[in-house]
Amino acid sequence: MITTTGLTKVYSARGREVAALDGVDLHVREGEVFGVIGQSGAGKSSLIRCVNLLERPTSGTVTVAGQDLTALAGRGRRASRDLRAARTRIGMVFQHFNLLSSRTVQDNVELPLEILGASGADRSRKARELLDLVGLADKAAAYPGQLSGGQKQRVGIARALAGDPKVLLSDEATSALDPETTRSILRLLRDLNRELGLTVLLITHEMDVVKSVCDSAALMRKGKIIESGTVSELLATPGSELAHELFPVGGEPSGPDRTVLDVTFHGETATRPVISRLSRTYNVDISILGAAMDTVGGRQIGRMRIELPGRYEDNVVPIGFLREQGLQIDVVDRGTGAAGPPAAVLPGTRAAEAVAT
């Protein structure tokens, strides 16, 4: 639904050139919620603003719903008619809501419809429907100044949906909101995604946002996408930073001669009681040192750190059993005492044996 290829954006300030985007290839599938996460300055804001060409990429292409927007843009600074028409089919919500304080809530939602040239009756009917959808039917006559942050963002969402877009861009939409309001806004986005089949691309610096609504995620750093994929794919990737952030597990071995394993559940395996079966079949005592499990899209996924008595050599058979079950096993500590403290080591750099099943 949204594809960027080789997207770069270079800003030049006082003779120095800074690459905000450095060859970004992004692919967002139709109907999914895709989260781009990164620290401030990572380039995620430039990325989302390049998707609807609020910012012109220095090079690379952006395709939304099969339409190459970079080709529509034209040469000048001004947006061509075709680009403006394409933008009407892409909704956008902002961190600071960007509602017109001079207009009522209803008139704010009607604004995109005015741009589309809808008649007065159509505009007001559509705006009422949308305000109803976001749960603000009673605030139609209020001014944005009279609303709370969460209510303002709901108006922002209603406004973004006015042109019946297939794609919604969310530029840190929940970053100015408190945790509870954030949850309710994310729930709304999730519902809209399901009910309207809306494809959502959101950028955030909060891992919780990705965790609670995203089907797929990408990690950005210094203008580059470090890793990306569906949440299950990320979990299945050995040493994935995102998976580690989304499902952090910790826990020290309780003594020498213990084998510590990270067990990753993704997909079907998570519903089977593998740990208790392992314990019964091989008559081993299993300690759970830490776990981060979640239900994403109706399936349990996550990670668990378990400890088996004895060294790695003594546990080859049970580990083989777990791998046979389709689980991904990372051996964190072989029990030889030679490996460093496992929990403190960063993913990707840790001395773990990572073997995909």
Added chain:
Amino acid sequence: MTWSEMQPLLTQGTLDTLYMVLWSTLVTVAGGLPLGVLLVLTDKGGLLQNTPVNKVVGTVVNIGRSLPFLILLIALIPFTTLVVGTFIGPTAMIVPLAIGAIPFFARLVETAVREVDAGLVEAVQSMGGSIPVIVRKVLLPQALPSLVSGVTTTVIVLIGYSAMAGAVGGEGLGSKAVTYGFQRFETEFMLVTVVILVALVSIVQLLGDGTVRLLVRRGRAAA
């Protein structure tokens, strides 16, 4: 001078002043508003970034602002004659008054429009809004309280200019003050003229401030 002698002179003078100020205000707004918006749009980073246009318009506005009004008034006599057919009388005065006030008002418009949150412009761009749409539906409505405040200031400046215009062939309270107050030393007449001018300015300021308050309250009502 008795009150009955003064009264028709003052009434006529006030009406002429109001006539000049009203029409020159209309022309000033019609001319200054687009100029001010143009200054913002063509500025660096603006939606229509165009440095040559911006520099030329900015320079013309600055020249207009730096000329003392009395000089401008006299310098414009040929132009006024060309446009109105004469350079004497309240109608002729509308030309120099408006030309004197347009640069002033254009700068006020520029400041007001510049204060509009860039995020709002971006939001409307993301909806596919064109530049005329952005000007009409975002920049001007959002700047409205500041614009009204700018009009108020401009009207008051025009009342002052119109008094000067009265000294150089215009009509109105200024010309009456010169004739009766300066040339005949009618102290009472001068006093009443001053009172009328103070009252005029106060009424304009009150009306302007009231409108601004109303507009601001509408947008940012207490939560």
